[in-house]
Amino acid sequence: MKSEKENKEIIYTVKDRCKVCYTCVRECPAKAIKIINGQAEIISSRCIACGNCIRVCSRDAKMFAFSIDKVKSLLNSHHQVAAIVAPSIAGEFTDIKDYRHFVGMIKALGFDYVNEVAFGAELIASKYKELLESKPGRPLISTSCPSIVSYVEKHHPQIIDSLVPVVSPMVATAKVLKEKHGDDLRIVFIGPCIAKKVEAGEDQFEGLIDEVISFLELRRMFAEKNITEENAKPHEFDMPVAGKGAIFPISGGMLQTVDLEEDFVKGDIIVAEGRHDIIEVLREFEEGYLEAKMFDLLLCNGCINGPGMSHNQQFFYKRKNISNFAKRRNDLIDQEKWQKDLETYLKLELSRTFQADDQRFPDPPNEEEIREILRKFGKKEPEDELNCGACGYDTCHEHAVAIHQGLAESEMCLPYTIDKLHEYIMELDKSNQKLASTQDALKQSEKLASMGQLAAGIAHEVNNPLGVVIMYSHILLDEMDPTSPLYRDLKMIVEQADRCKKIVGGLLNFARKSKVKIDKVDVKKLINSGLKTFVLPKNVELDIRVNTRDPSLECDHDQMVQVFSNLLKNAVDAMPEGGKLCIVVGEQPNNDGLEIRISDTGTGISKENQERMFEPFFTTKESGHGTGLGLPIIYGIIKMHRGNIKVDSNDDPQKGETGTTFYLSLPRKSAEKEKVPGDQLANEDEAIG
Numbered sequence: 001m002k003s004e005k006e007n008k009e010i011i012y013t014v015k016d017r018c019k020v021c022y023t024c025v026r027e028c029p030a031k032a033i034k035i036i037n038g039q040a041e042i043i044s045s046r047c048i049a050c051g052n053c054i055r056v057c058s059r060d061a062k063m064f065a066f067s068i069d070k071v072k073s074l075l076n077s078h079h080q081v082a083a084i085v086a087p088s089i090a091g092e093f094t095d096i097k098d099y100r101h102f103v104g105m106i107k108a109l110g111f112d113y114v115n116e117v118a119f120g121a122e123l124i125a126s127k128y129k130e131l132l133e134s135k136p137g138r139p140l141i142s143t144s145c146p147s148i149v150s151y152v153e154k155h156h157p158q159i160i161d162s163l164v165p166v167v168s169p170m171v172a173t174a175k176v177l178k179e180k181h182g183d184d185l186r187i188v189f190i191g192p193c194i195a196k197k198v199e200a201g202e203d204q205f206e207g208l209i210d211e212v213i214s215f216l217e218l219r220r221m222f223a224e225k226n227i228t229e230e231n232a233k234p235h236e237f238d239m240p241v242a243g244k245g246a247i248f249p250i251s252g253g254m255l256q257t258v259d260l261e262e263d264f265v266k267g268d269i270i271v272a273e274g275r276h277d278i279i280e281v282l283r284e285f286e287e288g289y290l291e292a293k294m295f296d297l298l299l300c301n302g303c304i305n306g307p308g309m310s311h312n313q314q315f316f317y318k319r320k321n322i323s324n325f326a327k328r329r330n331d332l333i334d335q336e337k338w339q340k341d342l343e344t345y346l347k348l349e350l351s352r353t354f355q356a357d358d359q360r361f362p363d364p365p366n367e368e369e370i371r372e373i374l375r376k377f378g379k380k381e382p383e384d385e386l387n388c389g390a391c392g393y394d395t396c397h398e399h400a401v402a403i404h405q406g407l408a409e410s411e412m413c414l415p416y417t418i419d420k421l422h423e424y425i426m427e428l429d430k431s432n433q434k435l436a437s438t439q440d441a442l443k444q445s446e447k448l449a450s451m452g453q454l455a456a457g458i459a460h461e462v463n464n465p466l467g468v469v470i471m472y473s474h475i476l477l478d479e480m481d482p483t484s485p486l487y488r489d490l491k492m493i494v495e496q497a498d499r500c501k502k503i504v505g506g507l508l509n510f511a512r513k514s515k516v517k518i519d520k521v522d523v524k525k526l527i528n529s530g531l532k533t534f535v536l537p538k539n540v541e542l543d544i545r546v547n548t549r550d551p552s553l554e555c556d557h558d559q560m561v562q563v564f565s566n567l568l569k570n571a572v573d574a575m576p577e578g579g580k581l582c583i584v585v586g587e588q589p590n591n592d593g594l595e596i597r598i599s600d601t602g603t604g605i606s607k608e609n610q611e612r613m614f615e616p617f618f619t620t621k622e623s624g625h626g627t628g629l630g631l632p633i634i635y636g637i638i639k640m641h642r643g644n645i646k647v648d649s650n651d652d653p654q655k656g657e658t659g660t661t662f663y664l665s666l667p668r669k670s671a672e673k674e675k676v677p678g679d680q681l682a683n684e685d686e687a688i689g
Contacts, residue, residue, distance in 0.1 A: 017061035024053035025392025034407040048150035049195040051307025075110035082113035086191030088249035090325035091304035091318035100234035118242030120173030146199035147299040157356035174208040192306030214308025240341035246326035249303030365404040373400040377410035390414035530564030539578025554670040566630040574602025593667040604651030604658040
């Protein structure tokens with residue numbers, strides 16, 4: 001049975017610090033971390049408390065629960081308290097040259113005894129040797145590492161019978177001290193392993209280990225009391241002392257403790273360490289690919305690299321320190337006394353049990369489900385599976401399985417996220433362009449509205465007196481003798497008055513809400529009608545393409561003829577030396593209307609002039625050859641038909657071929673076929689002439 005303490009959250013995430021780099025996902029052997037809404041959360045039921053996620057997180061977003069306050073309470077109680085120290089002490093406190101000073105520092109905290117867990121390691125190593133020599137009928141998996149035990153119980157329950165039914169060195173040492181000092185003794189384990197906090201809380205070990213602290217927590221307690229090597233009185237470890245067991249935290253150390261070794265020829269013993277090797281060894285063993293008498297496994301790269309160490313650097317330097325420390329301890333101890341203690345405490349009950357806690361996901365996805373998930377994050381073909389590992393999973397296939405299991409999200413795929421980001425940027429850019437275009441159109445509409453009001457006022461005031469001038473000038477011209485010297489002057493007055501009539505007529509067309517007569521019209525007929533209003537020069541090549549099966553529109557025939565007439569005439573005027581006039585009719589992408597493109601290879605329009613081209617009275621033609629009202633009137637007609645007009649032009653030969661293209665977008669269906677009511681100016685042009 002597992003106690004409630006095991007279910008307590010030993011490792012947790014500080015969400016404000018988590019930057020979702022997926023390193024913890026990658027390093028978790030149990031895949032006990034899920035990503036929800038971009039946040040990494042630990043699944044406590046799957047977690048084996050190995051602390052890999054803590055060790056690799058550069059942001060300190062993964063933390064473990066400290067027990068410093070509980071240890072202080074024990075030290076302040078009336079009980080005697082013993083500190084049992086893991087053999088990896090020499091790898092942690094490399095700054096302390098004499099281990100006796102280290103023992104003195106722990107005693108200065110208030111501990112009554114300081115004992116070596118290395119002695120417990122020697123006890124269980126002897127038990128392992130007995131098991132191997134008894135030739136068990138099944139392979140054995142070492143159980144000194146609590147994370148290995150938990151990993152097998154949760155994720156490989158089929159091979160749980162191969163776990164060695166012997167307690168860990170920590171538990172063995174606690175049993176020795178209880179035997180020596182009585183059950184009233186309180187015991188605190190100090191080491192590099194966080195999983196020991198879970199192991200100590202198991203029901204079968206109740207009353208043995210009261211608290212577990214890491215080397216990180218121990219250093220903090222030293223700092224709080226300002227305990228240093230210089231101000232602590234040196235002490236020897238309390239009895240029983242250890243010998244070669246101090247080598248235990250190094251990979252293969254258990255074997256060396258009892259003079260066993262990994263034999264690559266016989267293959268009787270396999271030693272493995274680290275996340276990758278452990279996962280692979282247990283998988284291959286479960287599937288029947290590996291055969292050996294003993295699997296000596298440590299989930300960390302030796303206990304000297306545990307998450308409770310204050311630093312993970314200088315791996316081989318720490319390993320060398322432990323080897324040197326073990327050699328010194330073995331040389332200094334009383335071998336006869338050590339052997340006697342070993343024989344005495346080997347009589348203790350050092351067995352344990354295991355309980356399967358199957359955390360495997362039921363109903364794994366089939367291949368089609370995986371392919372469908374892969375397609376959702378851009379892996380449509382096998383060659384799209386980059387297996388880059390940026391998501392925290394070794395392959396895209398594993399990532400897809402994790403998504404199916406609810407552990408992962410599609411957005412964890414970096415190439416997919418980058419592609420989506422590019423799409424969003426492109427969409428945003430298009431939206432910005434549309435917004436800019438809409439803003440420009442709004443400014444243009446406001447400008448044209450103001451100009452329209454002004455034009456309407458001028459046309460209204462000038463209209464009647466201009467009619468009188470035109471009428472009487474024509475009468476005088478008819479009555480004047482052509483041979484008279486005044487005839488020429490009078491004819492000039494008539495011509496300029498007629499020109500004023502055209503200008504005022506243009507102003508009226510620009511300013512008024514014209515009557516719109518909607519009919520279904522063939523665009524090809526509109527284009528041909530527009531071409532008939534002027535003579536096409538021989539040096540201009542005409543190219544008309546209709547790329548739609550249905551070239552019909554609902555529009556005002558006469559007004560649209562005026563649009564095509566003006567645009568085609570302007571295009572021809574832009575090619576005084578000749579060129580090509582191309583008219584292309586096609587469908588809009590959503591098939592809601594037609595897009596008409598009118599292109600010329602003329603001189604082009606400058607950027608400055610493009611910004612002003614729809615302003616009334618603005619023209620680039622010579623004086624007397626244009627009123628500057630053609631394009632503004634076209635703009636108004638297109639907008640009246642709920643369409644859009646855009647222009648693209650190049651007047652710089654260094655940037656490519658010069659020329660201008662007008663794009664007309666018109667809906668196929670009119671909003672309403674009824675006539676739009678005109679205002680009071682609707683018929684004023686009929687009064688002129």
